[in-house]
Amino acid sequence: MTPVRRRRLFMVMSLVLASGTAVALTTYALRQNINLFFAPTQVIAGEAPFDRVIRVGGLVVPGSISRDQETLQVSFDIADNSGVIRVSYSGILPDLFREGQGIVARGTLGPDHHIQAQEVLARHDEEYMPPEVAEALKRTSMTHDSY
Amino acid sequence: MxxxxxxxxxxxxxxxxxxxxxxxxxxxxxxxxxxxxxxxxxxxxxxxxxxxxxxxxxxxxxxxxxxxxxxxxxxxxxxxxxxxxxxxxxxxxxxxxxxxxxxxxxxxxxxxxxxxxxxxxxxxxxxxxxxxxxxxxxxxxxxxxxxxxxxxxxxxxxxxxxxxxxDFGMIVHPPMLYMGYVGFAVVFAFVVAALLGGRLDSAWARWSRPWTTSAWCFLTLGIALGSWWAYYELGWGGWWFWDPVENASFMPWLLGTALMHSLAATEKRSVFKAWTILLAIATFSLSILGTFLVRSGVLTSVHSFATDPTRGLFLLAIMALLTGSALLLLLLRASTIRSEGRFAPVSRESGLLVNNVLLVGACGVVFVGTLFPLVVDVLNLGKLSVGPPYFNALFAPLTLALMAALGVGPLLRWKTDDLYRLRVPLIISGIISVTLGFGLTYFLLTPFYWLVALSLSLVFWIVCTELEDIRGRIHNKHHRWQALLNLPRHYKGMVLGHLGLAVTVTGIAMVSFYDIAEDVRLAEDRSAVVAGHEFRMVELYDYQGPNFTATRAVVEVYRDGRQITVMRPEKRFYVARQMPMTQVALSPGLVRDLYLALGEPLDDGSWAVRVQYKPFVRWIWLGALIMSIGGFLAISDPRYRLARRRRTATVTGEQHVAKT
Known part of the structure; x- marks a missing residue:
């Protein structure tokens, strides 16, 4: 091997090594931080994992919001058209959180299909329906108007 | 009519x-x-x-x-x-x-x-x-x-x-951002024009440099304004969410930054030509991709206004057409592109290469995290989102590596250099910055975080090495202050740009690790203590705005028994859209912001209030401002206008000849 070739080989090898490491690290980080979305029906059917952060979404069931009088602990039900699950959250809910509104909660699943949410998202527009929620409602085969 | x-x-x-x-x-x-x-x-x-x-x-x-x-x-x-x-x-x-x-x-x-x-x-x-x-x-x-x-x-x-x-932020944010996005069209056009003409000397690099830098400055300002707006308007006190739309503007910024640096190498030393061309094409493509992501409705966020598949397809077609033809042209001309310059492993060129690899890597990280959910969705494999920890885990090390390299790069000479020559200043700077970074974190900040100590050390590392570089340029002059002022503007611009990054990173490190957020209950004449400040609500009343009704709380803030400020957070209700809005109250400061947001009314007439203490948060945007001032200073350098003056001279000469 000539010195030029050896240098080239070295360059190519280190490039392959570097990009390989980069891809491996990225994939690892990505796997750790993917938050899959589940509709209430899927959670009840036992499709959602317990050990990692997931996202759930549905419409806030009217009359289900209960607030702790001393702390900022709040819990409420969310539903698609064939399932209801309970979500607990500690903190201030977003401006557009209200009964009948489509919301997405990010958190972990506990026993009894109970979600402990780290974050509750209700988006910024009055007419906005989180796309996942809209699709979940469509899949459970009734229209949004029933609410 | x-x-x-x-x-x-x-x-x-x-x-x-x-x-x-x-x-x-x-x-x-x-x-x-x-x-x-x-x-x-x-x-x-x-x-x-x-x-x-x-x-x-x-x-x-x-x-x-x-x-x-x-x-x-x-x-x-x-x-x-x-x-x-x-x-x-x-x-x-x-x-x-x-x-x-x-x-x-x-x-x-x-x-x-x-x-x-x-x-x-x-x-x-x-x-x-x-x-x-x-x-x-x-x-x-x-x-x-x-x-x-x-x-x-x-x-x-x-x-x-x-x-x-x-909001005021919205008056200026979109035009600034667009000035940046669209500005990269200029360097794209220069590249395509040079490819069309087949003249790929380093002249086009010199001509497109000021345009690239100015687009970059506007984009920097635009992104900083967007972040500032999100901070005070969305009511959560966050300044960056790794939201796809933010990422859409951040990707061209990262590549644009890489492009600015590789253009310098291409102009000065005729190296990285094909790479620079590729970067210019990619930067503008990402600008269009950003427009696509925001405008097509594939993403839903504050920024997307309509969901219309034809729009998305149209934009994708435009992107494919522009990028595809530019790349094809590059392929056709590839044989004529020769990088004449040679450089040693230790040289300014290598430093810029490291800069480019890291910035492109960072852009790749953002790209994957932003587009992965879209690809999965298109392939019907489920709905998912990529959480901020992904971005933080990969982005932070890349940024820190970039900062480490940034300390050495500007000190290196073009073509070939010797680290041995720089050993004294580098070792001294290293000792000073590690001592300061770890010392300050250890003695002034509790709790101690390794990552903060490391970040602050690298901040001081950048400051020390830039100062060393300046010292090297003026130390043998008679009038040092005069020499300092006489340094060329493009050089001062570069220093400001690098220092701006240091300022921004300081802000990010401090606010990410030491911010305090507490949700408390407040009612009239009740108070809460957060981060050594006492927040006492003294009044709560309703009032009528031009297109909204609002509830406003008056909160007095005490520190060590002395009143330091009065804050007035509001909850507004916009009538036409039936939409509630949190109007936060801010007490800004150079080393800390106090941040009050009214949450929701509770059953007993009190309010849930989010109180936040945000150390050094202003530095994030201050740094961006310094970076873009640096950029504008660099463009104002007379060397970019030298050629023009020469030409005017010849033209008047010709006229003179014509008259006689």
Whole structure:
């Protein structure tokens, strides 16, 4: 091997090594931080994992919001058209959180299909329906108007 | 009548852009100077026509002309006049018109400031910009005409502007961002023109440098303004969410930063030519991708206004067309691109290479995290989102590595250098920065975080090495202060840019690790203590705004028993859209912000209030401001105008000869 070739080989090898490491690290980080979305029906059917952060979404069931009088602990039900699950959250809910509104909660699943949410998202527009929620409602085969 | 006039101007602008594409490009390929000379007046005409068109739209908003659909959907008679103006670009159609207007503005600016360049090149550059302009004008006309009327029955009252957008930040954020996005079209056009002409010397790099830098400055400002707006307007006190739309503007910024640096190497040393060309194409493609992500409705966030698949497809087609043809051209010309410069492993060129690898890597990280959920969705593999920890985990080490390299890079000489020569200053800087970084974190900040200590050390590392570099340039001069002032502007700009990064990173490190957020209950005459400050609510009352009703709390803030400020957070309710809005109260400061947001009323008449203590958060945007000031200083360097003056001299010389 000539010195030029050896240098080239070295360059190519280190490039392959570097990009390989980069891809491996990225994939690892990505796997750790993917938050899959589940509709209430899927959670009840036992499709959602317990050990990692997931996202759930549905419409806030009217009359289900209960607030702790001393702390900022709040819990409420969310539903698609064939399932209801309970979500607990500690903190201030977003401006557009209200009964009948489509919301997405990010958190972990506990026993009894109970979600402990780290974050509750209700988006910024009055007419906005989180796309996942809209699709979940469509899949459970009734229209949004029933609410 | 006025909307029709605006539409007419838009259609005329399309016609002009067709001419701008055809005439100069044909002229350049045939060597016909008359055809080439049409480029400048056509660019000017296009700009003025679009100005008229945009002006008409603004006027329609100001006149509350609700027969125009856009006005009816996004404005309201009770909206203050300045927000009626900003409502013009607070929606899809209007913001697209602003996009093409900005592009026409850049095109015209190129036409004005290119007097010293070869005529073929100018014709080609303006022609290529005409192609881009034509694509987006057609997009506007065919899918998003802002002047559509609702006739004969139109509403008496408009739907109002989204309350989140009724804000000063929104007046300036979109135009700044667009100036940045679209500005990268100029360097793209220079690259394509150079490829078309087949002259790939380093001249085009020199000409496109000031344009790249100015686009980068605007983008920096635009992103910083967006982050600042999100901080005080969304009510959560976050300044960056790794939201796809933010990422869409951040990716061109990262590549644009890489491009600025590789252009320097290409200009000075004729190296990395193909790489620089590729970067320029990629940067502009990412700008269009950003427009696609935001405008197509594939992403849902504050920024996306409509879901319309045809728009998305159209934008993807434009991106494929522009990027694809540029890449094809690059492929065809690849054999003629020669990087003449040679450089040693330790040299300024290598330093810039490291910079580029890290920045492109960072951009890749953001790219994967942003587009992965979209790809999965398109392939019907489920709905998922990529959480902020992904971005933080990969982005932080890359940034820190970049900062470490940044300490050495500027000290290195072009072509070949020796780290042994730099050992004394590097070792001293290293010792100082590690001592300061770890010492300050250990003694002043509790708890101690390794990552903060490391970040602050690297911040001091950048500051020390930049100071060392400056010292090296002036230490053997007689009048050092004079010598400091006399340093060339492009150099001062570079130093400011690097120091700006250090300032921003300081802010990020501090606020990420030491911010305090607590949700407390407050009622009249009740108080809560957060981060050593006592927050006492003294009054709570309702009042009526122009287009909203509001509840306002008056909160007095005490520290060590002394009152330091009064804060007035509000909860507003916008009537037309039936939309509640949190108006936060801020007590800004150089080393800390106090941040109050009213949450929700609780059953006993008290309120849930989020109190936040945000150390050094202003530094994030201050750093961005310093970076862009640095950029503008660099462009103002007279060396970019030297060629022009020389040319004027020859022209007057010729006239003189003609007279005698």
């Amino acid at each position: 006025i909307p029709e006039l605006g539409h007419l101007a838009l259609v005329l602008a399309i016609a002009t852009s067709i001419l701008l594409v055809v005439l100069p490009l044909v002229g350049a390929s045939r060597g016909n100077y008359q055809l080439m000379a049409t480029a400048r007046p056509l660019a000017a005409a296009q700009f003025w026509l679009l100005t008229v068109s945009f002006g008409c739209l603004v006027l329609a908003f100001l006149q509350n002309d609700f027969s125009v659909q856009l006005v009816a959907e996004h404005s309201n008679t009770r909206l203050p006049w300045y927000y009626q103006i900003t409502a013009t670009w607070g929606n899809h159609e209007g913001s697209l018109l602003l996009w093409v207007l900005t592009l026409a503005g850049w095109t015209w600016a190129v036409a004005l400031f290119s007097q010293s360049l070869p005529r073929e090149l100018v014709a080609r550059v303006l022609g290529v910009m005409g192609v881009i302009s034509l694509c987006f004008l057609l997009f506007t006309q065919m899918t998003s005409n802002p002047f559509t009327r609702i006739l004969p029955v139109f509403p008496y009252e408009g739907n109002d502007l989204n309350p989140l957008l009724q």
